[in-house]
Amino acid sequence: MPTLLTLKINGEERDVLAPTHKTLLEVLREELNLTGTKHGCELGECGTCTILVDGLPVLSCLALPVECQGREIKTVEGMAQGGRLHPLQQAFAELGAAQCGYCTPGILLTAEALLEDIATPTRDEIKLALAGNLCRCTGYTKILDAVELAALRMKGART
């Protein structure tokens, strides 16, 4: 049975009518046309569909929208503010951290949560935070470099 849900996504209240068993991933992509969130397995194994719920990384393929009502949902479409890219997005583009770009949204959001938690993480801390996000193109090197660069710039902007 379709249920009316009210979700707060990227700062906007959105009403959506969807069957309750639909995953948050399906609702974001198919009902709300927020296709920036990708899927790689739909079993919670690859990290591709990661989004933020109340600032924490969540695998949207394993989350149900009913659980997320009244909580802040953030997808890759919500990272840039008023046309200004998030420092992570800027660094990923500049350093070639997105090759095919398919795992990129999930990694960007996981990294955003990390930098909220630890402003200047060590390389090992970045590796640990991103260990649940598979990438088959980059060998991770440029991704780690980009997170480091973004952290540095964000720290610079704060001081």
Place this chain on the structure above:
Amino acid sequence: MKKDHFAIIGQSLPKIDAWAKVVGETKFADDLAMSRMAHGKLLRSPHPHALIKRIDTTRARALPGVYAVITGHDLPRVKFGILPVSQDEEALCVEKVRMVGDAVAAVAAVDEETAERATELIEVEYEPLRPLMSIEDSLGHPEVRIHEYGDRPNVHKAVSLQFGNLEAAFAASDLVREDVFFYEGNTHLPMEQHSAVAQWGADGKLTLWSSTQTPHYVHRLLSRILDLPQAHIRVVAAPVGGGFGGKLDPFAHEIAACKLSQLTGRPVKITLTREEVFYVHRGRHPVLMWIKTGFTKDGAITGMHFRSWLDGGAYGSYGVASTFYTGALQTVTYKIPVYKFEGARVFTNKPPCGPKRGHGTPQPRFAMECQIDKAAEQLGLDPADMRRQNLAEPFVKTANHLTVTTIGLGECIDRVVEASGWGEKRGSLPPGKGIGIACSSYITGAGTAIYWNDMPHSGVVVRADRSGLVAVLCGATDIGQGSDSILAYLVAEVLGIEPKDIRVHPADTDLTPVDLGSYSSRVTLMAGNATIQAAERLREKIFTAVARKLEVPAERLTVGERRVFVQDDPEQGVSFPEAVVLAESMFGVLAFPGSYAPPKRAGKYKGGGVGPSPCYSYSACVVEVDVDRETGEVKPTEVWIAHDVGRALNPLLVEGQVEGSIYMGLGEALMEEQVFRKGVHKFPSMLEYKSPTTLETPEIHTILVETDDPEGPFGAKEAGQGPLLPVIPAVANAVYDAVGVRIDETPITPEKVTKAMENKRKGKSARLGPERLPVFSFPEAKIVESAFGQPAENIAVRPFASAPHPQAPHPQAPHPTLSPEGRG
């Protein structure tokens, strides 16, 4: 135009599509949605080998929300396959299934759930046949036939090639080694699951959007499969979310989506599940190898005899090419004056293997580079020195008639040896720690097309108009490697503008000239050369028009910083948009073609079409490992790689390709395996199919070596596949250095390492690897004269260049003063 100074080339610029990718704007195939779109699902066989006795779709059709159900009877009864010699596939099997995962029916419905429920309502009666699950099984049961064609029962292809007198070479050797190796199969595991959207319009014309690396080949085959003229079909490659060779065949879901769209009058989307992606496969062949090589006491190779047995799986796919590739590129790294290759590909009831990054060459490279390591030890030589002393010569032919141009391998070896501290570390690291080296080479584009023809392999149109816009139209497909960006950089360089000023429109068979596809590391070289030709043609018209306006000879004009100006009087000039207006006023519409076909250098023997390439990249790799002597776990701690890329058009992107190759090579060396139990994949999930995460991927030190190859666009060679090849043997050699055991098969798992160490402790063999070879007699080889050392011919000869290519700076014959490592 031999340029020493570049404006754009050589800069580490962002990719032109990077911005869309980091904000989630890029539309991959599964992101496409259309009004009235139906969702499709395939029903797949649960049996590895069975006859189809009956299919009843009545109940599925009756399910509310189902728009159409099809079986193979609804499609024209033609078999297809990517290679003309292996037409053995059906989109939906009619009489027989040959693997778990073969599609037998397809449904289009209002949504994915309904489509899936409908597939469960289709009744299929199978009569199981004896499944053949291994090479030995298939060879041992010729009475059970997987296919009715092939060189022998269940043998897809058996080949023998010999170049020169092998017996004499072995007789003249100080050491002759015979070794046996096994390379396990593994799969591409692209992050994006394959997806296709088909729309069969009311006008009878079909459009397919698909995550494909080869829209051109899909276009050709769809026409035959659907019995529809090619002119009525449009194939658009969506941005591909990772390919690595896994999206190079025409697939059942693409064909079914087209047919279902015709029948329903709706757009139809089919996206594979991750489990289905494991079954459609076309990945790395499991290969059993025997290698016999003669060496002098100085480590020079006198001759090599190589045999490979490929477990091909249920269908041909690219398998004939894969078979030849397991024997083609051994000869391009070191001097091998005499060479013999025998190979056989055997059908089994498993998902078909095909091309994965390095297509058919990582397996023999593993065997060869591990054997060289063993020979070096036996001869008391440093494995790095031994390789360094025996490098192939540039600008000559190999024993098997491949023409090699520049070779930067010597510099690659020197650079990784120095950077890694090889000299101090080898044999002197603490117990459990070890270091290994290996080298390799790879083609920069296949020298022949999949179907023989005299047309360009890559076509480009560069167009400009009064708005100042420059658009590049090219059939090439960006699969994340950055090929769209490369085309933009090349045009920007030639026209003196910025990449941002250029729009690249790729991979749309209605709008873009044909490019054969993103495979064999061909796009930068082939589409790149075609792009330069087109851009130079545009620039020539611009110069003519600007010259008239400025009243100077066109020869005095140059471009740069978005201007066209007089070289020795830079104040005198016009802006680029003004220059385009002048040219459009003088010549009308400005749209210029560029065409590229590789030099025709295929050896004059059967099988000579696999291996030739305009030029070859070279890599040397050192890996340091830490082996846990209790658990046998191998942890690569650092990797140094030097890659001869000819010229790094964008060093950032080249590094990205190299790093990705190292990562994927480490996965193949240590953990990845595509293996089956009774025809069922052991672990078709991303959790259980082990691939390296950030935690398993070590620091990678990338060194780029430039040789300015005469065949490449501004001297560039490939970077996307070659650097994977040396990683696997370098790991195996490092494990030996660390704990003294030889693991002669991949993946090098903790189980294998502990077993070998235990054997060694008990005084048994410290080698773990295949113990026996199949009973198989290869066809008798027709002996061809070895072309070893013959001078290279047809260097930088471009079939579609109207005049000698302006970029070709090199003489036809090798320059007598060239050092062994090329022009570096």
